[in-house]
Amino acid sequence: MNNLNETLIPKVGVITDVRIDTPDIKTFRVVTTDGEKAFDHRPGQCAMLSVPGVGEAMFSITSSPTNEEYMEFSIKKCGCVTDWLHQAEKGQQITIRGPYGKPFPVDDVFAGKDLLFIAGGVGLAPLRSVINYCRHYRDRYGKIDIVYGSRSKDDLLDYQEIIEEWQKDEGVNVYLTIDNPQEGWDGHVGFVPNYVKELSFDTNKVAVICGPPIMIKFTLDGLCDIGFDKTDVYTTLELRMKCGVGKCGRCNVGAKYVCKDGPVFRCDELEELPDEY
Amino acid sequence: MRKCSLDKLDLLLGEIAKSNELYLPVDDSDGSAVYKKWEKGTALSDALNTVRSPKDFFFPQTENLMEFKMQGKNIEIIDTRSELEDFVIFGVRACDVKSFEILDRVFLSEPVDSYYAMRRSHGVIISLACTRPAETCFCKTFGIDPASPSGDISAWKTESEIFFEANNEKGEALLSSLGALLQDCDNEAVEAQKAKINAIMDKLPLKNLTTEGFGGGKTAELFDDPHWAELSEACLGCGTCTFVCPTCQCYDIKDFNTGNGVIRFRCWDSCMYSDFTKMAHGNNRLTQKERFRQRFMHKLVYYPENNDGLFSCVGCGRCLAKCPISMNIVKVMKTIGGDKGE
Numbered sequence: 001m002n003n004l005n006e007t008l009i010p011k012v013g014v015i016t017d018v019r020i021d022t023p024d025i026k027t028f029r030v031v032t033t034d035g036e037k038a039f040d041h042r043p044g045q046c047a048m049l050s051v052p053g054v055g056e057a058m059f060s061i062t063s064s065p066t067n068e069e070y071m072e073f074s075i076k077k078c079g080c081v082t083d084w085l086h087q088a089e090k091g092q093q094i095t096i097r098g099p100y101g102k103p104f105p106v107d108d109v110f111a112g113k114d115l116l117f118i119a120g121g122v123g124l125a126p127l128r129s130v131i132n133y134c135r136h137y138r139d140r141y142g143k144i145d146i147v148y149g150s151r152s153k154d155d156l157l158d159y160q161e162i163i164e165e166w167q168k169d170e171g172v173n174v175y176l177t178i179d180n181p182q183e184g185w186d187g188h189v190g191f192v193p194n195y196v197k198e199l200s201f202d203t204n205k206v207a208v209i210c211g212p213p214i215m216i217k218f219t220l221d222g223l224c225d226i227g228f229d230k231t232d233v234y235t236t237l238e239l240r241m242k243c244g245v246g247k248c249g250r251c252n253v254g255a256k257y258v259c260k261d262g263p264v265f266r267c268d269e270l271e272e273l274p275d276e277y
Numbered sequence: 278m279r280k281c282s283l284d285k286l287d288l289l290l291g292e293i294a295k296s297n298e299l300y301l302p303v304d305d306s307d308g309s310a311v312y313k314k315w316e317k318g319t320a321l322s323d324a325l326n327t328v329r330s331p332k333d334f335f336f337p338q339t340e341n342l343m344e345f346k347m348q349g350k351n352i353e354i355i356d357t358r359s360e361l362e363d364f365v366i367f368g369v370r371a372c373d374v375k376s377f378e379i380l381d382r383v384f385l386s387e388p389v390d391s392y393y394a395m396r397r398s399h400g401v402i403i404s405l406a407c408t409r410p411a412e413t414c415f416c417k418t419f420g421i422d423p424a425s426p427s428g429d430i431s432a433w434k435t436e437s438e439i440f441f442e443a444n445n446e447k448g449e450a451l452l453s454s455l456g457a458l459l460q461d462c463d464n465e466a467v468e469a470q471k472a473k474i475n476a477i478m479d480k481l482p483l484k485n486l487t488t489e490g491f492g493g494g495k496t497a498e499l500f501d502d503p504h505w506a507e508l509s510e511a512c513l514g515c516g517t518c519t520f521v522c523p524t525c526q527c528y529d530i531k532d533f534n535t536g537n538g539v540i541r542f543r544c545w546d547s548c549m550y551s552d553f554t555k556m557a558h559g560n561n562r563l564t565q566k567e568r569f570r571q572r573f574m575h576k577l578v579y580y581p582e583n584n585d586g587l588f589s590c591v592g593c594g595r596c597l598a599k600c601p602i603s604m605n606i607v608k609v610m611k612t613i614g615g616d617k618g619e
Contacts, residue, residue: 004358006391008530008543009343012352052345052352052539053532078557093352095345212558240556242530245388248546249527250554252575253561254496255582274500276561276571 007245010050010095011038015088016070022155025122026086027062027074030096038096041065042103043130044236044264048244049073050081050095051088057081058241058259060126061099066136071096074125074157100244101263104130104208104234113206114142118219120192120211121150124157126236126263127210135169142171145201149177149192153185175199193218196226203227208234213277220267230268237263237270237277253277278467279452279459280440289439289458290315290367293451297401298364300334302327312366324409325370330523330595334366335396336380338520339544342392342530346538358391361399365451368405371426372416372591376523377402379591382584383526401451403441404428407474413594415483415607421591423478424471433467440467483592486607489615493582500574504612509569511602516547518596518605519572524589527553548572573609 017029030049032038041047041061050056057079063072077086085094104110115134119127134141146166150156156176167174177188177195188195192215207228209219216235223233239251239258246257254273256262270277281289293299299315302322310322312331344355377397384393404426407414416423425431429448433440441459443449452459478484491499519525529546532539546553548571554562562568580589590606597605 004391004394005388006356006358007388008390009356010354012354050532052347052541053534055532056530056541076557082557089350092350095352095354238556238558239561240554242528247383247390247526248529248543249548249575250546252548252571252579254500254574255493255579272497274496274574276567 007097008243010048010056010097013038013049013094013096015090015092015094018088018090021074021157021159022150024077025074025155025157026077027072027158028085028088029070029072030094031070032096033093037068037071039099041071041099043106043133044104044126045099045101046126046244046259046263047071047073047096047098047100048241049085051084052095054084055081056095056242058100058238058244060129060236060263062125062128064129064132064136066133074122074128076122098244100259102261104236104264106130106133110134110206111140112142114204115144116201116205116207117144117146117148118192118196118207118209118211119146119148120215120219121155122157123209123211123215124148127208128158128161130208131166135166135172138169138171142205144169144172145175145199145205146173147175147177147192147196147199149179149190149195151179152182153178191215191218193222197222200226203229203232206232206234208236210236230271231266233267234264235267235270237265239277278440278442278462278464280438280462280466281459282438283434283436285458286321286439287318289455290319290321291317292455292458293365293367296363296454298362299367300331300364301367315367321368324411325368325405325407326409326411326414326594328595328599329521330376330593331366331369331373332376332380332523332526334364334400335377335393336384336526336528336545339542340392341540341542343541344538345541358395361395363399363401365401365403367403367432369402369426369428370407370416370593371404371421371423372414372419372593373523374402374404374426374428375416375419375421375591376593379524379580379584379587379589380526382587401430401447402428403430403432403448403451406431406433406470407477408434410474410477410481411594411598412482413597414478414481415486415592415594417478417484418486418488418592419588419590424474433470435466435470438466440464440470483607486610487615488577488588488610491577491581491588491610491614492586493578495578496574496582499578499613500570502613505566505570508604508609508612509566512549512565512569512604513601514549514551514565514568515601516549517599517601519547519549520545521595521599523591523593523595524576525572548575573606576606577610577614
């Protein structure tokens, strides 16, 4: 019996690094006890992390599949499992299983296209995987525009990487914004959806949005206002999950299960689902 | 086809129980039927409509998945899965047998749920044609014939005899092992029994209920139906319907700290509960109307959309009998579907 594969049984993972990103987001580096990556994944896929006795929860894998050494998870402190993880130190073991869900279509739909990534707050976490994948295979894609906003400068995730790496890349433009003026910030101030409209991108590109549900909604409306077609806009959803394989019933919306049919959806596909996500 | 006289049934069950754990519907002290393990003298209930469905045999209400031992920062995962004994469930109604097919499509689709698959492979199902359909029964609405149940072995009970037909190798192996207790026979008495069952079914109050108006692809049409509000208004969100339902398969995974480690187990959950979809950033189903709608849309629209039109209801009638406010899938189907009641 025990040689039968069982998806609900995880592997042991080790936290090998903890980076403090913002006052409530930390990025955890995870490998197996052998020091290897727990499994391969595609950009946009997720993993179930657990702290036995505390609980198990689904997180997007923020590191790119091109990173062959470890996986990273940017996690906001907002519940039982995440509170516990935030007090964990290097060397702490957790459990990990996955990968789960449908990835971004980076090798077909995105290939050869100009790309526009739009993120709000911790919504950058799932997009960082695909952004870094596209940066790694730079010649496969056209121009890359990234619009990223957060409450304040201190709440911008991956700020060092954005400044030191993304902004220096040929053909990559990063547009940062924060909600309210702040001392020491001479960049743009305002909400992401409005900023996207102001930037008035040409519409011959694929857009990817991730952030709080309200931000996704207004940004999508804004993109449609400037002429984007919903078939060219992707997003990634988050619902409560337990199994990760479409059986426990929790993330069911319409005939879809966000854990296996998503979390990545094209916005016209989303429109066909009942408004329950 | 093989048969045995009813006065030898106890001997026959005893023979089956020699090499298998045997479970069958038995009359409980309060007059209802429940599945119990057979012991010498245990009598099969005339009412096959057990209070709890037989889904427990394959998908128990709670089951341990694995254990963890923790020491300092280290974790050890212990795979606690072990081999099961073979078991036989005797006296399963046609509707309940059909529910296994509905659960199979969830748990045996890739990636296979090994806990369910193991129980399924060790269980032999001996169905039994309905002996006492209830007023709450509507299996025929879902194309189920209560007089011709499937399973590994089908059985029919008359006033004096019980008849068996194996439907696959697993069933044939069991019947063959019973040797001289069974004798070969023709199917004349069974055909007569089928006609008798169908005559009863034709008199049941829900005989004209149809699935018209439901099925895959109906989400846009039915999701915003104004009747969901009034139908769900009195729903207490108690979840009884989901617990007695043979096809409800939603589950939760939880950890239990034993003081000496952690046991991770799963247990039935219910889409009727307010915290079912509650997460850190909010809840996508805030009202009982939304939760109520989810249950019926899943059974009548979403599940069929993903499963070749198969509905996730078998008309067993348990939710009709047990709902404390007498709300049920029949009222939903009559109000929202094509059959507006008669």
